[in-house]
Amino acid sequence: MDFNFSQVVGLIETLYSNTLAAGQVVQVQSQLQQFQKHQGSLQVADQLLDPRNNYSLECQFFGALTYTVQLNQIFSTWGAVVDDESDIDDDETLKGATGTDDTRNMVDQLTLRQLSHLNNLLTQHFVHRQPNLFVIKKVFSNLSLVYCHNFHNWTNPLLSFLGTQDDPSISSLRLSVANIEHHLQASLAGSAQKLQLVLLFSQIIIEDILKNNTMSDHLDQQLHTCLRKEVFVVTEFFVNYSMNLVIEKLNNNNNNNNNNNNNNNNNNNNNTPKLSNDNNQLLADAVRCYTAWTSYISFSYLNSTEKFIIDPTLNLLIKFLLCHQTSDQLINDSDSIFVVIEFLTNLLETNANLLNNSFKQTINDLIFKDWGMNYLNFLNGSGDDDLIENEKSVQDFAKLVISYFELDMVRISKLLVDDSCSYIFQALMKLTAFPGTPILDEEISRDFIEFWLETSDTLIDDTDSLLILLKTTENLQLFKKNFKTLLELLGKTYWTKVQLPLANQTSMKMIKGQYKDEYFSYRRDVGDLFDSMYVIIKDSIFKFLFDNIINNLNVTSLTLQNASEVEASVFLINCMCSNFSEGNVPDEIFGMLVHLFSFHRNEEINFLKIGLITNNSYLMNTTVSFLSSINFFYKSEQGLGFLNEILDYLFNLLSLSIQSKELPGKFQFIVARAIASICSQCRTFLASSLFKFEPLLFNVINSIDFKAFTREKVINSVSFIIQGIKNPQTQGEYIVKLLQLINDQSTKIFSEIKSGRVNNNHDLNILLDYLVSLLDCVLQIARGMQLPEESVIFYNDEERQLVDNFWIADNLGIHSMILQIISGFSLDPELTNIFITNHNNGESLGVTDGSVKINYHNLVTEKCCEIFRAGLCEDINGPFVFADNQIIIDYVLSKFEDTKNRIDVDKPHSSMTLSIGYLFGLLETFVSANYRKLSKEAVTNCIITIFVMNPQLLNSDVDLFTNALQFLNKVIEKKPDLLFYISDNSANYFATILESCMVVLKQSNEKFVIKTVVKFWCNLITLRAGTRENQEYITRIFIDEQFGQKLTNVTFSALLKSTRSNYEIYCDIVRNMIGKYPLQFKQWANNALILINNQRVSNGKKALPDIRQLISKLYLTKGTRKVNMVIKDFWLAANGLMDI
Structure with missing residues (x-):
């Protein structure tokens, strides 16, 4: 298809006009893609990329994209010589892998053309203020693509980018770090923009390499070497140069502000780029670039022998942070500080292997000594109006702290026995206690929950390791003491955090609305933390919480703050009590519970009344949950006297919830569930109170x-x-x-x-x-x-x-x-x-x-059905245990007949079939529980009625058939004699059932159906609970009546047609057939596979793999799980697939 220039431009403008229908978009895209692969497309691309032609930015981008397509076409055959030659020397291999002389020259010319376009685009961007950065980035990406394939010839794209601005010739493509000082000093004169562009180019190169690391292993190592010796050296120079500029400017500003050395700026080199008053952008660009490089460096450590030294740059980052000591400095450069902190956090989380111990100590000093504490005080001390804005900065700082400690959680134990390190834990607690309501105002305390959980779990799991680390038992005891003190303080901090802001209607509205799930998830996480801390701090945290409740009850009038504190205390007590059970509850807890329920027991304000008095649904909800979690208390000697009182309280709440429109609807559910839990656990202690329930029972019924x-x-x-x-x-x-x-x-x-x-x-x-x-x-x-x-x-x-x-x-x-x-x-x-x-x-x-x-x-x-089922598994007679088995059978058959007559079998998946499924489920449980006492006649009648007299009904719904088959499976598993009794008096009824099961095996695609029917056949083959007569009967059916051959035919046919996720299910039949009928199955399998193969070939499909070899491999497995691997290979080959 021929293209002309105006046609291409028209198509591009049309594509981006947003006026095309979906089908038209695809058509235009297809035409443009054909053009991009056309031999003359680059000439058009050059015209589109030339800003002097004033084409739209979309056209310019399309021009850059056309270069991408053409370059990929060139590089797709770049390594063809390597593929064709196997015995040439390394130089020839390298030559083949990097193209022929002609293609290398062509690539050089294309590289220069793109560099030229880049210079023009930059002029358009900076001089004419055109927003074409996305086009510039695309050209950079093209140059990155060239470098990845041509790095042997074009070793330093960064220097070439700078060099072509003064000398757009082939020589600029041969620049290397040997000339770095001359070119850098000349090219950087007076322009911070060039710094930023080189950083951007370097970032794109290394990100592309990480994204598309598809070179051969032979070239990979050479690429790593070239990157380290050339591109990284220049990148590091620019990154460090940028940061030194920013730091120098900060120092000069600091000196000027102190009226010291006012003439410092006169001493600057005339070649130093002039920075604007905003340092943020240059530093951000440098850090973003270096972030990409640290990811690559970490990758290269695992995939090459190259080693990079990054300490100088990291130390400059620390130096930059240390330049900010006053509030004004911290405010002015807050964005830059965030960028550096984020970089250090990412480095600790993902690339900590790049850091030596010296730098880790440097981070420790930065975080926990003067600068870190000064920064934290600044963020915390800005006033309430700034808290939400500062919360993001504190959260980022907190993540840095957490990432640092997660490098070695056990190290905390050493810090805890060193008094000189107490400032570290003061900082941690200050961060954890950042002001504001969690989730609504701050998320820092949430970030620290996982940290404290991991700390707690790590430091309590291995006393032996701690003793080795701490060296003496005295230090170990000191650690335990200090750790307990720390966790007690932490507990009080989070107790404050989980208090509901009941007095703040705006906050409560947010908690009930958009933040509901997140807020209460936070509270559950805090509960998990308390549960973990309890192992260490034991009853002291309980005492604090119980004392708080008592103090809040010891008032003349209750406020919302009282309710908030009590609710938080009860919530956390409940979190810890819910894991208690009889026999593992400390005596102190019983004493505290007795005191709680006894305090002001007969007065107006007591624990059970506080929720009702304050009319607070949250407090009542939490109290109810707590009351249902302390069944161990009610069953104890100390708690038994409170049981009836607590049940009275709960029933009172239940009545209140029915009458009140203010309480949430689910409150009834919570209270009723609590009552059921207590009554279930304490049933033997409540008999004397039954008479009190009678009025309530009459009402609820x-x-x-x-x-x-x-x-x-x-x-x-x-x-x-x-x-x-x-x-x-x-x-x-x-x-x-x-x-x-x-x-x-x-x-x-x-x-x-x-x-x-x-x-x-x-x-x-x-x-x-x-x-x-x-x-x-x-x-x-x-x-x-x-x-x-x-x-x-x-x-x-x-x-x-x-x-x-x-x-x-x-x-x-x-x-x-x-x-x-x-x-x-x-x-x-x-x-x-x-x-x-x-x-x-x-x-x-x-x-x-x-x-x-x-x-x-x-x-x-x-x-x-559930009512009948409830008594089936009891081992003693009771009100719902029916001694006469015929009662349940009669019900099932009566209900089955009635329901069957109401179903239209011509409408599959009738909603009525669900009822029949419940009947089959009841029969399954019935057989499982009573098979020893069941009569053959009763079971026969059931099976004939269901399977033999109603095949159309069962076949109308595969789910229904599966339910019926599950019942049949239970009969075979428990007492197959009940099933085979049919054959004695019922002619070919059993054969009818087998035929139906054969059809389902052949036609079903749903996994649960296949599993059920395969289980049926496997049970029938093995017949583990069968008598000798049962075994002989099945053998006769399989061999004399040819059901063995039929089953084999159907199994292999279904197996070969099944999906990848289902074929293995059928292997169970194969394994059991090999084990039970080793002589016959070999012939059955051979016959079946020949039949299937003939059908495939006659239908124009691929013939099956070697059948004899398959059968030989199957028999070598001796019916073990190795059958699955043999079948897998056969299934893949038969379906033309490969293992992945």
């Missing part, structure tokens, strides 16, 4: 106003207490009351719904939600009645016999009541229709935004 979760948790809590009663008669009486209340209320609602008196969907959904919650209450009773441990542990022999006999007799008819409720909810046809045609808005699942819509029928089925 009969009132529709309670949130579903609250209702269910209250019932669950009471059920825990009922379970803790050792007398089954008393247990039964309480359960009857609960079930009767639920049954009466649900029956009443059933009647109301069936009568048609509910006029709109909103009211109907409210009633249906309420019904589901009532059914869930039955489930919560079932879960609460589960034994917390094995019956032989919970009961003595006499109690166990009494309980077992009581529930077998079931004179109170509790089992019948439960079945009546389940039947009413789940098997009533009219009610089922209502459940099916309406959807829950998610509240029953704890979702309140309406994002979840679930069919009520599925919810009810799930709850009923």
Whole structure:
């Protein structure tokens, strides 16, 4: 395709006009890309880059980009000679790797042309004030590209850049550091801009090399050498020269300000560049350039033999910082100081291997002695109005401090036993305690949390190492004492930090709004820190926190500051108490808790009342969380007397949360969960208090106003207490009351719904939600009645016999009541229709935004299955343990038939199939728990009904089939005899099941389905729990009835078509077949692979790799995990892929 100049310019202007549609943009880009590869494109590029032609900046950039394309084309064949020759000497290799004479000459000319363009662009930029820096950077990048490939011929691009400004000839490309002084002194005269440009060019070169380090190893070392001897020498000169200029100017200004040596400037060399009053830009450019170089230097240490000396430059950076002693100096150069601190931090974090011990000590002195403390005092002492602005500077300084210590955390232990180093820890604490509310005003204290955590963990983990480091036991003891003192001070600092600013409405609004997640994440991190510190400071931090609560209670009236301090103390106590358990709580903690709950116990202001008095939801929330984390206390002799009082308080809060519109909605959830936790853990101590719950139980069951979760948790809590009663008669009486209340209320609602008196969907959904919650209450009773441990542990022999006999007799008819409720909810046809045609808005699942819509029928089925499931794993009879296994089987089959008849199998993934999945889940648990007592006839009836009589239903939904197969897997794992009984009386029913499983194995792509069906076949092959007759039966099916061959065919077919992430799943079948049928599988595999290969070839696909070799390799593995590697190689080869 031919191009003319005006056409190219038009396309460029059109491309950047933002007027093209997406398809047109692609078309224009394609045309321009073709042009850039065209032989004559550089002539057009030269015209575009010439500022005198007044083309747009977009055209200029396109011209530079065209050079990039052409250079890449040239360098793509640059090393062709090396590839073609293998026995030439090193000189020839080097010649080939750097192009022919003609191409080298051409590259030299292109380099000069770009340098010439660069000079013109710089004139346009600095003289005519054109904003073309992005074009300049692109030309620099092109020159960097040339240097990376042509460094043998063009050794010093930085000097060439300067040299061509005076002598734009080929000789400027041959400049090296041997001529450095002459060229630098001449080229730098009077211009700080040239300094900045050379620094920018050097930075681009080294960043490009790091980004595109794709040279061969042979050239890499030579490139490293050239960089060190040429480019780095010039760069270092310019960096140091720039910093010396800035430092000299600072010193002169300081002297002038002190009226000393006013004529210093007259002594400056006339060649010294004139700096503006702002030092920031030149220093920033120098530091940015050197940052890139330190990254490269660190890289080169690992990839070359070149060694760089960077100490002179680093010392200049320190010298620059030390020039700033007064507030005015620190203010004027704050941006430059930030740049240097950021550089030093990055150096410590990522390239600390470049630093010697001497410089590390220099950083220590800088940070912690006069300059660092002066700088920190300046930032902290600017007044409240400047805190937010200064916070960024302090945060950067803090990061430098943290990075320095993280080089050697154990070193802190030596500092702690050296009194002369106390100033270091004063500085650390001052930084940690930077004023302001965390996250809102400052993030420094957050940065230090991880540091203090690591310090704490490092220094407590290895006493032996510390003893070696500190040399004497006296020093070790001194360290422990000082470290404890430090952490106590740290604890008080962070205690202040986590106090909610309750009195500041603006701050609280921000905490509740945009900063909510971040702020409370900060508090959790502080809690983790206290948990870690507790190992060292033990009860002293508890004493401080408990004393604070007591002091705040010992007042005549409560303020928001009292509430804030108490909330912070309770929050941190809770963080530490949550990891306590019975047997590992110090006696001192029990004493403090007793004092806390006893203090002003019968007066107006006490611990349990402070949240209510201040009406502060945060304090009440934190208090509730704390109360639910000290179950160890309630079960102790000291705490038992407070248990009922605390539960009364929690139930009072629960009632308050229902009545109050000011408390957040989730507060009910928190309180109800706390009550359930306490009742679960302390059930055996609460039996005598059950009578107090009866009015509440009546309300939560009969009132529709309670949130579903609250209702269910209250019932669950009471059920825990009922379970803790050792007398089954008393247990039964309480359960009857609960079930009767639920049954009466649900029956009443059933009647109301069936009568048609509910006029709109909103009211109907409210009633249906309420019904589901009532059914869930039955489930919560079932879960609460589960034994917390094995019956032989919970009961003595006499109690166990009494309980077992009581529930077998079931004179109170509790089992019948439960079945009546389940039947009413789940098997009533009219009610089922209502459940099916309406959807829950998610509240029953704890979702309140309406994002979840679930069919009520599925919810009810799930709850009923869970009620049955609750008693299946108990090892003693109980209210939810049904001795007659047929009860559960009858329910499953009845519900299955009813649901099946309501499903349209022509509509896959019907929402109704979810209910059947719950039934299969119940059967799976049922078999797992009762397989020893199950009759073959009962299981046979189930399997025939599900698998044989309803294949269309199962095949309509792969998820449903997977659920059914999981049940079948459980039968095979536990008692396969139950499954094979089918074959004796049911003709080919088992073969029908196998055929269905074969189809799923062949067609499924979902990983969880493949895993389930593969597990089925592996269980069937191995039959670990099978009898000898079972083994013989399966062998007959696999060999005589050809299912072994069929399975092998399907397995290899599915395996070869599977994705990379799935093929390994099928290997389990191969491994088990080799182990179980070693003689037959060899032939089965050969037949299967030949069949698959023939089909592939006839379809025009690539033939399979050597089949015999595959089978030989498989048999060498002897069915071990090595099969997977053999299959992997075969799968890759068959699919034309390579291992990565």
